[in-house]
Amino acid sequence: MVTQWIVLGHVISHNGIEVDKAKTDLIVNLPPPTSVKVIMSCLGHADFYRRFIKDFSKIAKPLTNLLAKDVPFNFSNACHVAFIKLKEALTSAPVLQLPIWGDAFELMCGASDYAVGVVLGQCVETPCHILCESHSE
Numbered sequence: 730m731v732t733q734w735i736v737l738g739h740v741i742s743h744n745g746i747e748v749d750k751a752k753t754d755l756i757v758n759l760p761p762p763t764s765v766k767v768i769m770s771c772l773g774h775a776d777f778y779r780r781f782i783k784d785f786s787k788i789a790k791p792l793t794n795l796l797a798k799d800v801p802f803n804f805s806n807a808c809h810v811a812f813i814k815l816k817e818a819l820t821s822a823p824v825l826q827l828p829i830w831g832d833a834f835e836l837m838c839g840a841s842d843y844a845v846g847v848v849l850g851q852c853v854e855t856p857c858h859i860l861c862e863s864h865s866e
Contacts, residue, residue, distance in 0.1 A: 746827055753820040761812055765802055768792055775815050777839060777846065782818045789815060 733742035740747045762768040772792060779785040786793075791807040792815075794800065828834070829851060837848045 756816050756820050759816060761804060761809055762792075763804075765795060768795055771812075771815075772796075775819060777848070778819060781850075782815075785818075788818065 733740050735741075735749055740749050759771070762771055772789060775782075775785075775789070782788070788811055791805065791811040795802060795804070795808065832851055835850045835852055837850060839846045
């Protein structure tokens with residue numbers, strides 16, 4: 730009676746197992762940052778996944794430069810390109826892909842004064858990849 734089911738961020742249906750598009754659409758549809766505070770938030774969320782993204786620091790450099798003290802906020806073309814590259818890295822394989830059921834899983838948790846987050850991943854080969862994530866504030 731159920732035509733599809735969502736389990737661990739994946740849609741299971743007669744088509745097989747696919748990544749839940751709603752998870753990636755949230756990141757894909759993020760508008761470019763409009764302030765230092767928004768950049769801090771974006772980089773804070775993305776930083777949790779830095780070990781999954783090759784050359785994360787190099788990609789994010791134009792954005793992190795805006796966080797320096799007494800630097801005027803100028804979201805340049807280099808910043809826009811960096812933002813797009815980070816969004817692509819966070820929504821594509823090998824960062825986000827299907828699980829390999831016979832291999833070990835890794836559960837990574839993080840918390841702050843106002844939020845808790847968890848990521849289920851696998852490190853079968855380098856780089857590791859994310860199976861699903863969740864957070865609440």
